[in-house]
Amino acid sequence: MNRRGLLHTAAGLVLSSLPIPAFPRTLRSGFSFALIGDLPYSDSDEPRLAEMLADTDRDALSFVLHVGDIKASREPCSDALYARRKAIFDKSAHPLVLLAGDNEWTDCHRSSAGGYDPRERLVALRETFWSKPGTLGGSAAANGALSIERQPGYPENARWRIGDVHFVALHVVGSNNGLGEYPGSVAEFEHREAANRRWLDEAMELARRHKADALVLAMHANPEFGRSKEKGFDSIKQQLMVVAQAFTQPILLLHGDSHTFRVDQPLRDAQGRTLEHFTRVECFGFPRTGSWVRISYDPNLATRFTVAIRDVPIRSNG
Numbered sequence: 001m002n003r004r005g006l007l008h009t010a011a012g013l014v015l016s017s018l019p020i021p022a023f024p025r026t027l028r029s030g031f032s033f034a035l036i037g038d039l040p041y042s043d044s045d046e047p048r049l050a051e052m053l054a055d056t057d058r059d060a061l062s063f064v065l066h067v068g069d070i071k072a073s074r075e076p077c078s079d080a081l082y083a084r085r086k087a088i089f090d091k092s093a094h095p096l097v098l099l100a101g102d103n104e105w106t107d108c109h110r111s112s113a114g115g116y117d118p119r120e121r122l123v124a125l126r127e128t129f130w131s132k133p134g135t136l137g138g139s140a141a142a143n144g145a146l147s148i149e150r151q152p153g154y155p156e157n158a159r160w161r162i163g164d165v166h167f168v169a170l171h172v173v174g175s176n177n178g179l180g181e182y183p184g185s186v187a188e189f190e191h192r193e194a195a196n197r198r199w200l201d202e203a204m205e206l207a208r209r210h211k212a213d214a215l216v217l218a219m220h221a222n223p224e225f226g227r228s229k230e231k232g233f234d235s236i237k238q239q240l241m242v243v244a245q246a247f248t249q250p251i252l253l254l255h256g257d258s259h260t261f262r263v264d265q266p267l268r269d270a271q272g273r274t275l276e277h278f279t280r281v282e283c284f285g286f287p288r289t290g291s292w293v294r295i296s297y298d299p300n301l302a303t304r305f306t307v308a309i310r311d312v313p314i315r316s317n318g
Contacts, residue, residue, distance in 0.1 A: 038285025068101025
């Protein structure tokens with residue numbers, strides 16, 4: 001089978017086969033983007049990441065979204081590692097939007113990662129990846145075509161629009177969202193949660209004002225719907241429910257963290273009914289470093305979004 005045409009049908013049609021209510025059709029144009037995350041997890045994974053990005057380069061995409069974890073938790077949280085991974089992302093022909101993951105900062109206090117102060121590493125990450133306007137990767141023209149707005153003080157939180165679709169990136173990471181993971185984590189968590197709430201509230205107001213056709217939310221963590229073990233995710237799950245009840249057009253939640261590709265509808269209302277317009281997509285991650293997720297928006301589809309898996313042939317020895 002031609003690899004550019006390779007599509008895993010069960011996954012690729014899962015959104016369009018779900019019983020999502022029909023929404024008014026429009027005549028606006030569609031677009032596609034790539035979803036990746038939780039890679040690379042070692043130096044030997046870096047060639048695979050480069051091959052994956054080269055594969056996305058050959059596709060007609062508006063951007064590539066990496067939802068975080070650009071290193072394994074055991075790798076050193078060094079400036080040199082950050083710079084090396086950034087150099088790979090910058091080779092993407094498409095604009096690349098990077099979110100924050102736990103492995104590159106909240107877990108950096110671990111001795112295997114170098115015993116860093118996670119708060120200092122977050123400052124370093126912001127300086128390395130989010131201190132300049134625009135995105136990673138892409139040509140100057142491509143970056144200009146994707147206008148990114150960043151939250152003051154929390155530049156990893158971003159929002160952008162493509163046509164009538166609004167995108168919102170939030171800083172919510174694995175490892176209990178950083179809560180209780182290191183000395184001083186509680187204060188950092190509370191400030192970041194407040195910033196996330198402000199950012200999401202503003203995004204919702206913009207979506208209502210512009211009569212958005214769809215809303216896409218992105219973060220690193222799997223918030224573990226239906227479970228309450230991780231208290232660091234309680235607030236974001238409450239906020240997602242508020243958003244889903246207030247915005248009745250299609251909503252996508254994109255994340256990584258648990259390294260398991262899935263497409264489902266995890267939200268239930270107080271009566272136990274599925275909120276059918278809210279769909280979660282989790283990307284692949286290590287060790288499956290040769291697959292990425294292609295998400296397409298078509299305003300003429302009742303579901304608006306379709307999801308496909310793209311596999312990249314192994315060329316490297318890593």
